[in-house]
Amino acid sequence: MKLVKTLLASSLLTLYATSAFADTQTTKYLIFVENGKQAGEQVVQRDDTGLHKVKFIFKDNGRGPELNEEFRLGADGLITDYKVTGNSTFGAVINESYQRVGDKAEWKSTSEKGSKTVNGSALYIPLNSSFAIASLSISALEKAKDKKLQLLPSGTLSQSKIGELEVVNGDKKQTVQLLAQTGIGLSPSFAWATTGDNPRLFAVVIPGYMKAIEEGWQGNGEAMANFQKAAESKVLVDWAKKLQRPLSGLTVIRNARIFDSEKAKVGAASDVYVLRGRITAILPAGSPVRGATSEIDAAGRILLPGLFDMHGHVGRWDGGLNIAAGVTSVRDMGNDNAQMQLILDEVNKGDLLGPQVVPAGFLEGESPFSANNGFVIKNLAEAKNAIDWYAQHGYPQLKIYNSFPKAILKDTVTYAHSRGMRVSGHIPVGLRAFEALDAGYDEIQHINQVMLNFLATPKTDTRTLDRFILPSEKTADLDFDSKPVQDFIARLKAKQIAIDPTLATFSFLRQQDGTINEPFATIADHMPPDVRRGFSVGTMKIADEATHQRYEKSYAKMVEFVGRLYKAGVPIVAGTDELAGFTLHSELAFLVKAGLTPAQALQIATRNGARYTRTQNERGSITVGKLADLVLVDGDPTKNIEDVRKISAVITRGYLIYPSEIHQNMGIKPFVESKPELKALKPVSATNAIGINEGAMQRYFGTARRD
Template identity: 40%
Template sequence: MNVLPTSWLAVLLLAAGAAHAQTLAYTVLCMKTACGQMKVAESAGRLDVDYGYRNNGRGPQMKEALEFAPDGTWTGYRNEGVATYGARIDEGFERQADGRASWRSPVDRGEQAGASPEAVYLPVEASPAWLGRLAQSLLARPDLRAPGLPVGQAAIARVQTLKVAGQEVGLYAITGLELAPSYLWLREDNHALFARVYPGWGATVLQGSEAEVERLAEAQKAAELLRLQRLARELPKVLPGLTVIEGVRWFDAQAAMLRGPSDVYLADGRIAYIAAPGSLGQVRPEQRISGKGRTLLPGFVDMHAHLDEGDLLLNLAAGVTAVRDVGNSHADLSALSGRIERGELLGPRVAANGFIEGRSPFSLNGNFVADSLDEALAAIDWYAAHGYRQLKLYNSIRPDWVKPMTAHARALGLRTGGHVPAFMTARQAVEAGYDELHHINQLTLNFLVSKDDDTRTLLRFNLVGDKAADLKLNDRRTHDFIALLKSKGTVVDPTMTAFEAQFTQRQGQPNPSYAMVSAHLPAVVQRSYLSAEVDMDDVKARRWSASWQVMTELLRRMHEAGVPLVSGTDATAGFALQRELELYVKAGIPAAQALKIATWNGARYSDRLADIGSIERGKRSDLLLVEGDPVADIRAIRRLTLVLQGLNGQTRALSPSALYQSLGILPFVPSAEILH
């Protein structure tokens, strides 16, 4: 049943054909390739939007209608369509003449009596055109802010202006919607939407202005850079000279066991010495940190990231001090990594995978999209020449290319992994030379796909959800596949958190991956985590949940067999890594082994074990101090009191509470005190 009365819907339908509507057309770019469009028809008091794109075999398709009173009050909103992974969009909002506001979406419904006329509706799913109209409403307010319905508050500020294609456009930042400012470009003459740019990914831009996107992206990145540089000056505390963490239990990552209590000394950005408590009594360190009741861990390594500026502080706040980026713009990532290493920005250390895709209608556009094997081999040469150590291959690589590509990479000293190309099984990929497999669904597909199944589409998720529940993991085929992985030393990056909600969440239920932190997040983000990626009835929910349990059991069996695992996420920075380790323990992997996977294994399989990954003399002081004992209870990793980073001959101390507060997130525990 619709939330909106029939009469109101009729008005919307009639208004759609109203005369004097002004229509604007926008191009959606995925990287630099057109992948969709948005059409916006505006008439008096009304906005109609048709928006959609396809990229990597998926994407949203929606039709929106927004209505406004003559004074600008938001009176109605309607959105219908499908979200990125196919979940139904069916959302509506209405304001009555008496001020009562009501709303309904797949995740919630409610009403509010006497809602402020200044309140704006903040939907669960929306197009860039909605964001543009929100910006206009905020700019019309004297204080440039407005309360949100059902929850939250949004505010806007102009960042800068540019002359683009003969007109002046402004970069604006809206806060209150996400964990970082939401940037958009508006025309300065009428504040109409000009572009919504996602640097390194793509944009939605006014048709005819596609060539301006790169310039807009550079200006937007520069603006965000200034904000992050300010935080990099304000948030860290440099620990000069000698620092000691006194009487602390510490995690021996290689042995996967707790040791101590010990005094751990830090100097010049590195671990200087580990001693029995009080045994160096004549030494007078400049800083002392109490380790009583706490555990010292090596910094976590997220082995499946697609890093951008918005991820930097989230990673550090959750203890992720290093990442492996498995698909990004080379130029953008190189610049970002350099700024982190120079201390201009706060963020994790970065190791990059080279990304190679094949040309097809389903291609994910990136640095190299090859039309031939020769082009693919040339891409490998380029990555080797630029210092890369690992490659990620993607869905549209032709199966017959895999063996020559992996052989060529190995001859140049590069490891190869990634997605299993379409029309190929995981076993075939390993036999053809893959050193690593990404994503638990890709491994599960090994037992499900036929030679004609095109896994460049949503089939790579739907086939697993529909059929994995029937798999018997104690059969010969499963045993032989796991034995192959073990004998080849094939690394598995399961990214369980990326799939937990997809296979288990119903619309309106809390996202299981973030339910434990949701109350600390901005209200709008909390609501977004009630939105499921896939629509499920009772039958589908039971089946997909059973399929998820099969994937979890496959993970446990691989670990028990000795298949090397690494902890990647491919999901919300920081929080997803914490959940990833909890899911390993839930699957039956001991907590100490999960911690080893997130530290020692991550450093080893991203070629950084000489510098990070364990608490040893001479290694960088990339360390975490948590309340409690995560070996006894893995959830203790969420009680993070201090993050340390060794950089440029210095150890920097970061307060997780301060990092979270800079992102609009309520702190979880007080930060550790540093005594002088």
């Protein structure tokens, strides 16, 4: 889900040159996912009246947007009239328009309506668009004196050149340039453009996910991806150096109230000692300090173990958001394998600001609906080969996906277990959850996959949008006290099958277009305007109020069901599959809504995270000898779960990091302003530090010699 949204965010990049054409011209872009499979295309036509028509389609994992755009340009090369219709990734109806006459700009979509008086050139950013969305921003920014462009409804876009690369198409050659645009979203957007006076978009590359390239030039995709990854690395390394403060020598965190993740309660104030990234001592607050070189005064704040997000799809630009949210460990639930190895290496070296990643190997079957991460296989031999690769690369878990062949499921799970791996995933098409348990599953991802156990029939194709629509339509009528439901819960408990419900993610099932999706309501006012605007875009096709009320009731029952699972003794983990960092906090709030106490929700995000990533020997609690993954929080999240957003400092991998600094660098209004400072302590000799003076040592050794 997150990867598709990344693609749509990237579609805010521009396409066309502003030069006039005498005849109709067609430019075609082919869109490939990382394994080389074509998953879509974009065709742009411009006729001799200046009308541009765009057809865009992208389908991956059984879903994706289909758009039709029309627009005209003004004398400044920017849009004067624009209209887009179609359907979003999850089927919502798209109908958006924009018009500028003189200094008056007006826009309208299914989720918003606005107008503004504008001086000078300005680019309207649609809520849903293809890569061709008017902007011509690449050309417009190239011509702008200050390399900046006013945006509508708000904001400013800027552009910088990263470097150039020669590309080849048969006997044709040309030089293209990599550009970085900032001012939209929470991280830079990268685009490949032609060179010259009127540069236009040549390609969009999202390393590890997809490439959209002008037809005929797709053979250069890998070279562009490698060039772009290297260029991104330079920015990311600089960012990491700027925001990570190394903890040199022994550091003491004074007067912290430690959250005991085993007992789910806060203990007495303590002093916690950290050396070389590990906890070396925990003493009562105010105990004599012995040899520490620096200190952090927690001033009575609560100290949490680092939080776990148990359902991420990690990107290189997500790390700051995770760390700022106190997420020091993420279980990656599906990624391009080469990209995952790169991220693991970069985090390990300290070159990437981000959490420690526990990877789950992604395993999918070949079909027209396939997701295209990890390994896509056709038979048991290929499945075993993939499992061997994951085991050799240290993956503790396997994730199976929608199109996996059900005939080989049990043998595949058995083989993964023989290689020491846990197995989880979606439920393969043609099966229900109880049959996945029969095959040996250890965990199930997503609350909709659990609900489909009671709702799907042998004819339900759960690779399509039906896997979202059916739970939205039918969960409202489920009797949770019925024997089939109670028997299933009892079986989950008996087998200790973990459930990764991702409730915050599935809030989109009931969101009406034009209303803020609940997981983001608390953070919306902290976000840049363009990001906040996106929180009000509905993604499900909800035809009328009756449908909306039904979907609301179904979603409320999904939340209730997670509470029932927890109370029955079924293990729950806290995952997101959405906007990094912030969504983990929202997931914990939904667990509280399901009936858990705030302290129990925090226990799930700490102790359970470590248990079900098999990292409990090093993480999940504040214990001597474990990694110093530590989170200082203002307020008391064990009483008010929303206080978990008030993070003043994070320690992980031997670094001290301030969330407020990360947020300020991303245009986000910080949730706390305070920063418990790292202060140097006056050096003390080792002998005096332990209370033994020179005379005492002489007397002791003198006595020892006489004996």
